[in-house]
Amino acid sequence: MEYRKLGRSGMYVSEIAYGNWMTHGSQIEQDAAAACVHAALDAGITTFDTADAYADTRAESALGEALQGVRRESLEIFTKVYFPTGEGRNDRGLSRKHIREAINGSLRRLKTDYVDLYQAHRFDYETPLEETMQAFADVVRDGKAHYIGVSEWTAEEIRSGAALAKELNIQLVSNQPQYNMLWRVIDEEIVPACEELGISQIVWSPLAQGVLTGKYFPGKEAPAGSRATDQKGGKDTVARWVRDDVLTKVQQLKPIAADAGMSLGTMALAWVLQNPNVSAAIVGASRPEQITANAEASGRKLEDALMKQIDEVLDPVVERDPAKTDTFHARP
Secondary structure (H helix, E strand, C coil): EEEEEECCCCEEEEEEECCCCCECCCEEHHHHHHHHHHHHHCCCCCEEEECHHHHHHHHHHHHHCEEEEHHHHCCCCEEEEEEEEECCCCCCCCCCHHHHHHHHHHHHCCCCCCCEEEEECCCCCCCCCHHHHHHHHHHCCCCCCCEEEEEECCCHHHHHHHHHHHHHCCCCCEEEEEEEEEECCCCHHHHHHHHHHCCCCECCCCCCCCHHHHCCCCCCCCCCHHHHHCCCCCCHCCCCCHHHHHHHHHHHHHHHHHHHHCHHHHHHHHHHHHHEEEEEEEECCCCCCHHHHHHHCCCCCCCCCHHHHHHHHHHHHHCHHHHHCCCCCCCC
């Protein structure tokens, strides 16, 4: 496993991070969750990403339990705040009230005194940004988080947040966007802005919800138990890619990956890590062997000729429109 700095901070993260969206607390039981976490640790993964809203807070609890007994200083634990965690009007968003209460709940569930990175899971259009960033600054000054990050913010929103963070003397170090060979909406605006600001990407869905492993075939039913067949496991999020035109192009990548001496999944993860603005690619798993396989992408370098081949195959089905940032959250 290789490691990279997170933004312009001094903290290293593992190139492959383990995330428990859609798995811990919902798809798999605690024993299986613990087995996956331990497989990640064995593979050299030190970075673990979760959120208070995952599985109605159960994902944080599952991760906290699985990490018990592991030296805390050897880990980078990330969580997020924004989406609802209760029925109350204030059990959501990025108000001072919710942030201050949410961090305490997250720390309790994660069984830790602090998180290494506390992230705004989305931009809150109903709360003044000044209020949000001041609350984050207080979380940092209270020692409950080392750094602040955001997720699925636009380039303009990231610039505004970074300016306030600088005024408040806290470090906004990361953005967590969706990014993979098929979904490149951050390339045009967000990556250049973040490079200028000293912010790096921690990307989610680097395998396009499993599509970039090549397990889906055009004209055929999705494999039983896959995300494309499981409403709770992400059927809606994977739907945009389970189309014959996309799947045909993805299948054409298999021989290219084989010629390069790697699986398609490894090549897809390595492709994400070729972007110097990416600090880590977040992968999930329901079985330990999936984590072991994904970790093989760390340190793999793709030649320019190979990158060109990938682009030539996928170009007709790649999404690049920066306006499609944050498709799962309606803007005003």
